[in-house]
Amino acid sequence: MATLLTIGDAAKASGLTAKMIRHYEQSGLLNKSPRTESGYRLYNSEQVNQLRFIRQARNLGFSLADIHSLLELWQNPQRESRAVKQLAQQHLDEIAAKIAELQHMQQILTALSDSCRGDGSPHCHILQQLAKPI
Amino acid sequence: MATLLTIGDAAKASGLTAKMIRHYEQSGLLNKSPRTESGYRLYNSEQVNQLRFIRQARNLGFSLADIHSLLELWQNPQRESRAVKQLAQQHLDEIAAKIAELQHMQQILTALSDSCRGDGSPHCHILQQLAKPI
DNA sequence: TTTGACCTTACCACGATGGCAAGGTTTAGG
DNA sequence: CCTAAACCTTGCCATCGTGGTAAGGTCAAA
Numbered sequence: 001m002a003t004l005l006t007i008g009d010a011a012k013a014s015g016l017t018a019k020m021i022r023h024y025e026q027s028g029l030l031n032k033s034p035r036t037e038s039g040y041r042l043y044n045s046e047q048v049n050q051l052r053f054i055r056q057a058r059n060l061g062f063s064l065a066d067i068h069s070l071l072e073l074w075q076n077p078q079r080e081s082r083a084v085k086q087l088a089q090q091h092l093d094e095i096a097a098k099i100a101e102l103q104h105m106q107q108i109l110t111a112l113s114d115s116c117r118g119d120g121s122p123h124c125h126i127l128q129q130l131a132k133p134i
Numbered sequence: 135m136a137t138l139l140t141i142g143d144a145a146k147a148s149g150l151t152a153k154m155i156r157h158y159e160q161s162g163l164l165n166k167s168p169r170t171e172s173g174y175r176l177y178n179s180e181q182v183n184q185l186r187f188i189r190q191a192r193n194l195g196f197s198l199a200d201i202h203s204l205l206e207l208w209q210n211p212q213r214e215s216r217a218v219k220q221l222a223q224q225h226l227d228e229i230a231a232k233i234a235e236l237q238h239m240q241q242i243l244t245a246l247s248d249s250c251r252g253d254g255s256p257h258c259h260i261l262q263q264l265a266k267p268i
Numbered sequence: 269t270t271t272g273a274c275c276t277t278a279c280c281a282c283g284a285t286g287g288c289a290a291g292g293t294t295t296a297g298g
Numbered sequence: 299c300c301t302a303a304a305c306c307t308t309g310c311c312a313t314c315g316t317g318g319t320a321a322g323g324t325c326a327a328a
Contacts (some may be wrong), residue, residue, distance in 0.1 A: 001214045006305075006306075007306075008304095008305065008306080010254065012237070017285085019285085019286070020283070020284085021142050022283075022287075022307095022308095023285075027284095029204065036293095036306095038292075038293055038294085038305080038306080038307090039293090039306080039307060039308095040293080040294090040305090040306055041306085041307090043261070046135045046267065049265065049267070052265075052267060052268075053264050053265050056263075056264045056266075058263050058284095059239075059244050060239050060242060060264075061239045061243075063283075063284090064284075066281095069148070070261070070264065073258075074261045074264070074265065075249065076256075077148055077256060078256065079256045080253070080254045081251055081253060081254075081255055081256060081258035081260075082252050082254060084250060084251055084252075084256070084258045084261055085250045085251075085252035085260070086210055086253050086270090088243055088246065088247040088250070088260055089247060090237070092243055092247060093237050094165070094246060095240050098232075098236055099233055099236045099237060101234045102195070102232055103233060104271085104317085105193075105195045105229055106226065106230065107290075108192050108194060108231065108232065109222055109225065109226055109229070110226060111194075112222065113219055113222040113223060113226060114219060114224070116219045117215055117219075118215055118216050118218075118219035118220070119214070119215060120215075120216060121214070121215055121218050122210075122211060122212065122213045122214065123215060124207075124215035124218045124219070125187070125220050126202070126215075126219070126222055126257055127208045127218055128192055129152055129190075130187050130190045130194075130204065131183065131186075131187050131209070132190075133183070133186060135292090139276070140274075141274095141275075142274065142275080151316085153315090153316070153317070153318090154316075156276095156277095156313085157315075157316075161315095170275095170324095172275080172276090172279095172323075172324055172325085173275075173276060173324090174274090174275055174276080174277085174324080174325095192315095196316080197315090198314080198315075201312085221289090
């Protein structure tokens with residue numbers, strides 16, 4: 001008994017939105033799903049698993065392009081785990097770079113904010129620093 | 135002697151691109167600059183200072199909307215440094231939230247990646263975990 | 269005078285998502 | 299059985315900040 005879900009129910013079951021699912025189909029991340037006579041998309045449990053896979057990968061910050069690759073690897077029994085790990089490692093590098101960038105901003109801005117009295121007077125070290133010609 | 139720069143030179147002097155400067159003008163962040171008879175934008179040193187201010191604020195990750203507020207505060211002698219500090223603090227909160235989110239991804243993905251052999255075999259804990267129904 | 273380096277506007281693109289509108293379908297209740 | 303609500307469909311526009319490109323005008327040096 002293959003239970004078929006409409007897009008709204010598939011969305012609830014996967015944690016995505018119907019909008020996202022249509023968008024993923026549109027952008028080639030998902031195969032076009034079968035439709036009812038009246039044109040409603042229908043999803044079986046295997047496709048819902050795929051949607052969940054996508055959601056979990058999105059939660060880890062993978063781009064849709066990366067997820068496309070991950071899905072292909074997942075569905076390929078001849079995959080080499082090397083390829084998966086490489087994608088993960090590249091993504092980890094990007095994450096680390098973003099964290100470093102944000103921490104750099106955080107460090108500078110914290111110092112500036114600490115040196116601003118934050119009262120009713122116009123004097124403000126933050127503005128002074130931003131205005132500095134360097 | 136007010137030296138006037140064309141947009142390309144103003145871009146070099148401020149560290150922005152000409153494209154960005156036009157975009158900032160278009161979006162109301164900058165006042166429309168005076169033009170030559172033939173329509174070229176011209177920038178004096180005060181405006182170049184403003185461009186530099188914008189670049190430095192962008193380097194700290196402020197949104198253009200925030201920078202709009204910062205510019206107004208900067209140019210208002212009656213400002214209260216409280217307002218500036220509040221903007222900085224809000225932005226610091228956002229930065230901290232993003233860092234936390236990225237670190238969360240980093241932590242989970244690092245664990246997954248560590249448990250993937252990354253060799254020629256298809257077995258991969260990363261894919262297994264993404265596929266898990268939870 | 270020609271050439272190259274500028275400048276102008278106007279449009280499209282990214283990435284991932286949300287919103288809305290105008291219309292068709294299904295389902296549940298009265 | 300009929301109606302209203304809750305779905306579904308497609309299509310377009312918006313976000314945010316930046317980049318690209320095209321088609322054209324301007325300016326300065328050789």
